[in-house]
Amino acid sequence: MKNKELAIVTLKNEAAKIYSRQIKDFLGNNIKIKIYAFENGEIEFIKEKLVLLSTYLKYDEVKKHTCDDAQIIIPRITLTKSSVDKVKKIEKGKDVLLFNLSLDMSLETISLIYQLGIDHINLIPCYPEMKKLPDVNIAITPGETALIRDKVKEVIDIGHRVLDLSTIVDVAVKLNLDYLIGDEKTQRYFKNTITNSCALEKLLGETNKLENQFDILMKVLDDGIVCTNIKGIVYFYSHIARKIINIDENEMVGRYIGEYINGTNFDEIINKKQSLDGKLIKINGRDVSLEVKYVKFNNFDGFIIKLKTFSYLEKKQTKLRAQLLKKGHVSKYTFDDIIGTSEEINKTKEIAKRMAKSNSSILIIGETGTGKELFAQAIHNESYRKKGPFVAINCGAFQESLLQSELFGYEEGSFTGAKKGGKLGLFEIAHNGTLFLDEIGEMDLNLQAKLLRVIQEKQVRRLGSDRLIDIDVRIIAATNRQLKELVKEKKFRKDLYFRLNVLPLDIKPLRERKEDIIPILKDIKKSLKSKFSLSDEVENVFLNYNWEGNVRELKNIIEYLANLDEKTIQFDHLPKYMVEDTDCVQSVDVKESEFKRNKSDYIFVLNELKKAYENKERIGRKKIYDIAVNKGIFLSEQEIRSILLELNELGLIQVLKGRGGSVINEYGLKFLENNKMG
Structure with missing residues (x-):
């Protein structure tokens, strides 16, 4: 599209540059602007057909230098909200000087400030030709601080006046660039400036609200959205579409959609007002899913185009597959969840962490309840596949036919009782992630052969299908059986064993x-x-x-x-x-030589402790001494104390602190049982 032209004519260069930046910020490269400033000398002939003239004072003079059919716009000028806030902070009733280039411009700025609703101060016009400056200590100036004499104590620079949004809209409409006005920059500009048009403020306020709601909708959608008119001319596209096509913010607006998206016949779609349900095309070397919908609704008559990168679709499909299964697709545990301080567990964890960095198959060997799946999940979360699914299945919990359909999936009608629409297999669900096969030693030999083929070929075929599906899955298998012995007994395939046992991990039992x-x-x-x-x-x-x-x-x-x-x-x-x-209870083998006195004395004390234990009582040396006296056993209290200490050292009892007494333990009970004396 050819650039539209605009001439900006101002008294000073700086003001023209400010206006130019503002308009360019909206209309971008779609407009070509030329600046003319009176401070540079005589204005030359202005060839542009649209002229923005900063002041009425120069209208007649500028008109002489333009084409007969040229349009001259006298802009509405306003201030930024930050500038207005500075003025609002001035104390009410204060006299304030307003400095500008001339009396007319000073009065114009004062009028603007009053129009914007700031009337709590008394503004006095000032300009360079004034012979006598009023005795006032505070002054405001729109970027002309050099004009203010030194005797003014406080100077507030409210910055150059800016174009009112209505003026920018007017320029866009006259150049047929009004389709750009719905852009978010318009909303941002509206928020940062004060408009002196109540009607425009209300209109833009409502539009801003709708634009915000629409923008939120576009941002939460995963699709790239492009909207065109009935001729295929783009007037809007979302930030996702911009990223997929790799273009600037407004680059595609106003242009034909076929210039940016190849691989499909947009001419035919537009001429026949067709829709396109789905097509895989290339954009910037990437696979992209394309959908085109023709829509005619109220005042809209055009096309809505949806774009989505295929890699994103694939990742999202993997997540959705896992959600459909509703089990075994989330890895909750890390190595921090594996509790233990022993040398064995720390060594096993270190080995497992190193294994996690590899993509090779892992075989975890350990007794029931040792935490094989815990290790498998921790390995997954330590690997580069941690953002992918973790899918687990117990191979010993299914019959062969059922396990086969779980692992590989099936097509609709592949067997009696098959679900309508078929079913995804766990290998597909685990794509780009980890598949944990627990109790692998229980798998049937026929199914082992099919599993081996899938692992080798990295492709899976659903039951009842002739289509091969590529998969990228890491296998972690686990067993509480000795697979090597099963191989010798021909109950487990040797080739599958070696395929799984690339990285063996042995988990020691708790004992x-x-x-x-x-x-x-x-x-x-x-x-x-x-x-x-x-x-x-x-x-x-x-x-x-x-x-x-x-x-x-x-x-x-x-x-x-x-x-x-x-x-x-x-x-x-x-x-x-x-x-x-x-x-x-460990076997208690106390030799006669370990006793310092007659064995019967120890048996007596242990028997009394056993009686107390059975009666759920606490007993100490004094009570045992009283019992010994009643039974005619000649032991002093001090001797009983020594016996208790020796029994404690031998591990047959526990001497409690304070007045807790002494308690026989299982070793003591076992010793008594082995040394019955009648």
């Missing part, structure tokens, strides 16, 4: 890292908001319990104890199955 038991226990208590404590005896049992269910079993027991609502957990509070587990 082999006892230092982690108490920290994990505290963390579980915190999550349950429980504040109970363990007695020393119970803590000792926890440290020596077999924990066949590992962390999962520990969590179950903590949850059980939390519901007892006890401040301190004693031995008799423990679940029966835990107490009855013989592995929770």
Whole structure:
């Protein structure tokens, strides 16, 4: 489109430059402006057909230098809101000088200030030719501070006057550039200036409100939107469309849409008033989805074009797929959630962190309840795939046919009972993310072969389909079985084993890292908001319990104890199955040589402690001494004290502090059972 021309004629160059910048800010490269200023000397012939003349005082003179058909606009002038705010701060009733280039211009500026509703001060016109300056200490000037004499104490520079928005609209309309007036710059200009037209202010205020609402709508839409008239001339496009096409803010406005979007026949679409449901085209080397809708509604008759980058569509589709599944697509845990202080767990975490940086398959080996999925999620969140989906499935929970449809998906009608529209497979859902295959050792051999092919080819085919779908998925598998032994027994494919076991990760059972038991226990208590404590005896049992269910079993027991609502957990509070587990009490092998006195004396004390334990009583050396006297056993109180200390050292009892007495533990009970004396 050819540039439209405008002449700006002012008294001084600076004012012309300000007006030019304002108009250019709206109309951009669509307009060509030439500046004429009287301070430069005689005005030459003005060839432009539209002239903006800053003052009526020069109208006759300028008219002589223009074409007969030229239009001269005398602009409406206003002030910025920040300038007006400066004037409003002046004390009410004050006399204030108004300095400008001439008496007429000074009076013109005073009139403007009064028109803008500022009438709380008395403005006195001043100009350079004045013989005597009024005795006033404060002055206002629109950018002419050099004119003010030194004896004025306070000078307020309100800056050069600016064009009222109505003038800019007038220029745009006369040059057929009015389609640019709906731009956000118009809204911003309206907010920053004071208009002296009440009608325009109301109109623009409503328009501004609607523009804001429309702009908000465009910003929340993910699509790039382009609107054209019936001839395909663009009059609006959203910021997303601007980014996709890679153009400036107003570059495409007023131009034919086909100049900017190739790969489709816009001439045919526009001539036939057609719509285009969807087409993949190239814009700046990127795949873009294009839709065109012909719309005729009220005063609108034209086309609405939607643009969306294909990569964005693909990413969004992946997220939507995961949401449709409503499970296994979010990775919540990081390595910080793996609690433990033992050397074994810290070493395992360090190895796993290094594995996370790779894209190779990982095989996690560990007993039930050791936290294999926790590690898998942490690895995902440490990898470059962390923004992608994390999809988990337990291979041991499905029959072969059902597991196959879960992993690979199926087309509509592929088998009896298939859902209408088919179903996405987990491999598709996990695209650009991680697929966690738990209990991989339970997978059927036939399905193992299909899984191996998908991993090797990086393509998946839904059941009932002949179409291959490209996938980019990292596999993390887990098992509590010895896959190597299953391979020997021909129950697991050797080639799949080696494909999965690229990066093996072994998680030790809880009983082999006892230092982690108490920290994990505290963390579980915190999550349950429980504040109970363990007695020393119970803590000792926890440290020596077999924990066949590992962390999962520990969590179950903590949850059980939390519901007892006890401040301190004693031995008799423990679940029966835990107490009855013989592995929770280590074998007690106390040799005769370890006793400093007759073995029967120790048996006597242990028996009394056992009776007290069964009666849920506390017993100390004085009470044991009284019992010994009644039974005719010759032990002094001091000797009983020594026996108690020795039994404590041997780990058969616990001597409590203060007056808590002494308590027999499971080791002591076991010792008594093994040394019955009748």
